[in-house]
Amino acid sequence: MNEKIIKSAERVKNNGEVFTPSRIVKMMLAQPEIQVKIKDLSATFLEPSAGEGAFLVELLKQKMAVSLSKSSSATIYNRNCLIALSSLYGIEYLEDNVEMLVMNMITTFNQLYIQDITNFGKKPNQHVLESAKVIIRANMAQGDTLKYVDANGKPIIFSEWKRVGDSVKRVEYTFKSIIEQSGPTGTVKDATEQIDLFADTDAFADTKKEIQSKFPEYARCKWTDIYKQKLE
Template sequence: MTEEKIIKSADRVKNNGEVFTPNRIVKMMLAQPEIQAKIHELSATFLEPSAGEGAFLVELLKQKMAVVLSKSTSAITYNRNCLIALSSLYGIEYLEDNVEMLVMNMITTFNQLYIQDVANFNKKPSQHVLDSAKVIIRVNMAQGDTLKYVNADGKPILLSEWKPVDGKVNFVQRTEYTFESIVNESGPTNTVAGETEEMDLFAGSGFFEEKPKAKLHRYKACRWTDIYKQEIEFMY
C-alpha cells in the first residue's frame, strides 16, 4: 500500500504552512450528519478556502455523484443533475502548482464517475456534459489569497454563480462575482472544523447591488449541457 503523503517538503511547510489532510480524516469530517444532509442537496454549495490538491473537494464530488445517481431516473436527468452537483463545489488555493493538480484531480474524478454511471441508463457519455464539466471546474477552482481577495496577478478572485432559471428546469445562468463581494455580502453559514465551509455563496449578492472593480460577465441562460459554449450576455 502506498503511504499517503501529508507534506511535499519542509520548505513548503515553513514558507506556506502547507500540510495536506489525510483521506481518513476527510471522510470522518464529511460523515457528520449536518454535512451529509447538505451533500444530499444537489445545489447546496461548499467552499474549500485552502483547497490544496483537492482532498475535500474530490471526496465531496464522489459523494455528491453517488447522490446524483440515486436521484436520477434517466440519462437526461442524470446529465443535468451531475452538472448541478459539480457546480456547487468551489475551491480557492494559494499555490499555483496545487491549483493545477486540483483542477486535474477534479476533472479526472468527474470524468471517471460520469462515464461509469451514465452506463446505468444504457447511454454513452455526452461530450457536451464532459466539456461543460471542464468549464465549471476551471471556473470554480480559483488561485488566490483568500485573506487579500486577490490572485497571483493582483486581480480580484472571481467565482461564478450557477443559478437555475425559474420555470426552466434544464436551464442555468452564470454570473461572475468577486470573492470579496461574496464574503462581504453573505459570508459562510457553516464551518466544518475550519477546513470546509458550506456557504449560501450568493445570498444577498443582488446583481445591481455589487460595485466590483473587476470586469465581470453575465452569461446567456442556456441548458446545463451547453455551459461549455460560454456565450456572454453582457459585461458589468
C-alpha cells in the first residue's frame, strides 16, 4: 500500500510532521518488552506527538486481539475491550490531525468490536460503542505536550480509568502532575523502569489526593455505563 507520510513541506518544517509507516510501527511494537505490556490490558501507553495515531491505532488493534483471547463470554469481552481502549492516550498539536486521530480510533474500535462480538453469538452492545467514544474523546487531547497545555492554553487533563473489581472509577489529573510524578521531564528510563502513567508511586500518592479534590468526582460504574458520565 502507498502510505502518505508527508502532507506538505511547510507542515514538516513548522511541526515536524512526518508520519511513521505502518511496517515500522509494527516492527517497533514487536519488541518483546512492548509485547509484554500489550498483553497486559491495563498497561498504559501515551503517544505524545500522536499525529493521526500511527502507534495508537496499531496498539488498539493488538490490544483488542488480546481482549478477545482473554474473554470467555460476551459480557467479559465487552468489559475487556473497554479496559484495553482506556489504556491508550494521545496528545497532538494540530486540530486536523486530532480529528483524524479520534476518527481513526473510533472506526478501528467499532470495526473490531462489531466483528469480534460475533465470536460469542451476540449482537454489538450499543452501550459499549457509546462508552468507547467517551473514553477516546477523554484520552485523545489536542495540545502542546511540552507545555502541558491544551488548545485553549488550559492544563491538559487526563482521566485514569481505575479498575475496581469488575467496575471502573474515572479519576482526572492534570497531565503535568502525571509527568512530574514520573521523574524530571526529558528523562528516558530503561524499559524495566518504565512505569504506568498513573502508578501509585510514593512521590505521587499525596499530590494525587490533592489533585483529585479539584475535579468533579465520577461515580464508580460498570464499564459499559461509562457513557452515562454520572457524577457522585
